[in-house]
Amino acid sequence: MKAVLLRLACLLMMAGWGVGARAADVAPHRVNVVLDWFLNADHAALLAAQYSGSFARHGLEVHLIAPADPGAAPRMVAAGQADLAVSYQTQLGMLSEQGIPLVRVGTLIDTPLNALIAAGDIHSLADLKGKAIGISLAGADDAVLGTMLSTAGVAMADIHQVNVNFQLEQALMSHSVDAVMGAVRTYELIDLKLKGMRVTAFYPEEHGVPLNDELVFLAARDHIRDPWVRAFMAALEEGTNTLLNHPDDILSHAIADHPELDTPLNRAAWTQTLPRVAKQPALLNTRRYRAFTAFLHAHGVISHEAALETYAVDPFLLTP
Incomplete structure (x- = not known):
């Protein structure tokens, strides 16, 4: 482990060369980021930006906060208790419709991670007819589930929907339900x-649902510039x-700081998540965002399609 960390230290030192040192008398700007869940x-990418010195080189002192409530992050930013929230694109339309002044300013994971996971002898969506399916979030999950089932000729009236809160895995393992909607594939x-x-x-995305960003950064509308x-x-x-260049070194450093990450599950998740990390975090795919908002509107999750710039921006395209 010491050898790995020494190699990482050299890497981090090299990463700082040629960037331009920040004046010693300029205090870094503190940014509090509330995560969507526990650190995983x-x-x-957030950990890599910390360990590589990228945040420090850009004059930032970033603090990552794991919330007690998975749904707390947007509320904390809206209340001025944090600067950025890691949240879900699927929630953007509903937040906008509720008048919560939050705007997407970046993306962390730019592919869907949610999945419909079934246990036992269920091998096709058609096999879910008459089965119990657990969900966590009414609204977007309903629209996604209904769309997926419809591609196999199964209606929502043909299944038994059970709200299992965020206990998706436990509900499936206890056989309380036959499948769960919204579990994370990684x-x-x-x-x-x-x-x-x-x-x-x-x-x-393979069964009729438009592509969307899984995890996005939300900022208060008054601060997006x-x-x-x-x-x-x-x-x-x-x-x-x-x-992407040094995934094993970053993981080793993360495990040294957070020993709870040193499990077969987290190591496997790390490997499978890497291809899904947004390479250009600020970039906004306007076509995809409009398509997903239209999808939510068509399924009654939101009552109208708000103008894109009211809930999602590329901060580099904004005038100061």
Whole structure:
């Protein structure tokens, strides 16, 4: 481990060469980032930006906060208790409709991670007719599930929907339900297989649901033009590149700081999550965002399609 950390220290030193040292008398700008969940492989780019010195080189002192409530992050930013929230694109339309002044300013994971996971002898979506399916979040999950089932000729009235809160894996393992909607393919799916369960995963984007970003950064609308937002996204892009070049070194450093990450599940999740990390975090795919908002509107999750710039921006394209 010492050898690995020494190699990483050399890497981090080299990463700082040629960037331009920040004046010693300029205090870094503190940025509090509330995560969507406990620290895990989804946050690898954030850890890499910390360990590579990217945040520091851009004049930022970044603090990562794991919330007690998985749904707390947007509320904390809206209340001024944090600067950025890691949240979900699927929630953006609903937040906007509720009048919560939050705007997407970047992306952490730019592919879907949610999946419909079934246990036992269910091998096709058609096999779910008459079965019990657990969900966590009404609204977007309903729209996604209904769309997926419809591609196999199964209606929502043909299944038994059960709200299992965020206990998706436990509900499936206890046989309380036959399948769960919204489980993460790079976490719960891996864990279920490691625990010996026979499961089948169905992916929304392969069954009629538009592609979307899984995890995004939300900032208060009044702060989206602040210089620290652009500095954060530039640093994150640099950190992501370091992560892709040296994933094992970043993981070793993360495990040294967070020993709870040193499990077969987290190591497997780290490997499977890397290809899904946004390479250009600030970049906004306007076509995809509009398509997903239209999808939510068509399925009654939101009552109208708000103008894109009211809920999602590329901070580098904004005038100061």
